[in-house]
Amino acid sequence: xxxxxxxxxxxxxxxxxGAADTNNDGYVEWADYQRIVDRYLSTYKIDKRDRMAQALTxxxxxxxxxxxxxxxxxxxxxxxxxxxxxxxxSVDTSRFNMVEGLAHTIFDVMDTDGDNTISKAxxxxxxxxxxxxxxxxxxxxxxxxxxxxxxxxxxxxxxxxREFFYSSDLDAPGSLIFGRLSR
Numbered sequence: 001x002x003x004x005x006x007x008x009x010x011x012x013x014x015x016x017x018g019a020a021d022t023n024n025d026g027y028v029e030w031a032d033y034q035r036i037v038d039r040y041l042s043t044y045k046i047d048k049r050d051r052m053a054q055a056l057t058x059x060x061x062x063x064x065x066x067x068x069x070x071x072x073x074x075x076x077x078x079x080x081x082x083x084x085x086x087x088x089x090s091v092d093t094s095r096f097n098m099v100e101g102l103a104h105t106i107f108d109v110m111d112t113d114g115d116n117t118i119s120k121a122x123x124x125x126x127x128x129x130x131x132x133x134x135x136x137x138x139x140x141x142x143x144x145x146x147x148x149x150x151x152x153x154x155x156x157x158x159x160x161x162r163e164f165f166y167s168s169d170l171d172a173p174g175s176l177i178f179g180r181l182s183r
Contacts, residue, residue, distance in 0.1 A: 102161075160174035
């Protein structure tokens with residue numbers, strides 16, 4: 001009996017879709033991303049008028065615009081459309097490099113003390129933003145900290161985001177950015 005194999009990127013995009021569909025209606029739309037932005041601002045205690053808040057909002061708006069561009073203009077994306085749009089937008093850097101641009105902005109928000117690293121506590125807040133409550137999710141921190149110095153550097157974080165979108169290795173540190181994957 002043959003077993004079906006699921007594409008590793010699809011497994012990760014399923015996880016991202018589940019986290020991004022903040023109202024659990026089976027679609028992702030701008031309102032979902034606005035709720036995510038609002039969660040970042042609330043969790044990290046950033047005023048909506050702060051430059052950091054504006055940068056985060058603009059980065060997510062650009063990401064959303066790229067998803068829409070690759071989804072043929074739909075203003076709400078089913079899981080299948082979300083997969084297609086993310087795959088296309090992650091490799092199309094002609095307008096906005098979503099993997100790099102959004103990742104740097106999120107890193108800046110997470111780095112609350114400005115030391116250009118993410119501590120375990122700062123990473124814990126990131127999990128709160130995404131409503132990741134699985135206790136094992138915090139274990140991902142040690143895998144993202146690839147040099148073992150107790151913090152996640154900007155380089156390690158950007159590398160992890162790249163791995164999330166591009167690596168077929170489900171055990172790569174970036175594949176664990178939202179916690180352990182169910183296969």
